Amino acid sequence: MKEKLIRFMYGRYGMDSLGKFTIITGVVSMVLAGWNHSMILSLVSWFCIIYSYFRMFSRNIYKRSSENQWYLNKTYKLRTAVYRQKNLMIQRKTHHIYKCPACRQKIRIPRGKGRIEIRCPKCSATFIKNS
Numbered sequence: 804m805k806e807k808l809i810r811f812m813y814g815r816y817g818m819d820s821l822g823k824f825t826i827i828t829g830v831v832s833m834v835l836a837g838w839n840h841s842m843i844l845s846l847v848s849w850f851c852i853i854y855s856y857f858r859m860f861s862r863n864i865y866k867r868s869s870e871n872q873w874y875l876n877k878t879y880k881l882r883t884a885v886y887r888q889k890n891l892m893i894q895r896k897t898h899h900i901y902k903c904p905a906c907r908q909k910i911r912i913p914r915g916k917g918r919i920e921i922r923c924p925k926c927s928a929t930f931i932k933n934s
Contacts, residue, residue: 814862815859815860815861815862816858816859816860816861816862816863816864816867816868817859818859819858819867819868819871820871820874820875821858821870821871821874821875822855822858822859822871824874825851825852825854825855825858826851826852826855828848828851829847829848829849829850829851829852829855830848830852831848832844832845832847832848832851833845833848833849833852836848858870894911897913897914898911898912898913898914899911899912899913899914899932900912901921901930901932903923903925903926903928903930904928904930905923905926905928906923906925906926906928908923908924908925908926910923910924912932917933918931918932918933919931919932919933
């Protein structure tokens with residue numbers, strides 16, 4: 804069975820970031836349509852799911868790839884902002900993150916160092932903080 808699926812999908816585009824987004828959007832709108840009994844949300848959900856399956860089984864790889872690249876370019880700023888915030892939350896477990904009072908540069912200091920004098924690498928201003 805697995806080999807038949809592999810043979811069927813050979814030469815087809817498959818799943819990508821835009822496909823995942825449309826599937827998730829379709830499922831969320833389908834749940835909302837079930838709660839609100841909205842025909843419009845139901846149609847949107849079916850459109851999203853059918854479109855994502857169309858993209859997944861398409862043999863026009865160049866066109867699907869360019870659509871995905873367009874989606875990635877449009878969502879670049881949002882994805883990088885989310886990644887930065889996630890990275891900041893991970894670093895907060897082991898480091899304090901201070902801002903220089905003069906130039907607002909972020910400075911990362913390990914936790915547990917006690918009272919320290921910090922020199923900003925950008926503007927060379929010094930300030931004292933408890934770590």
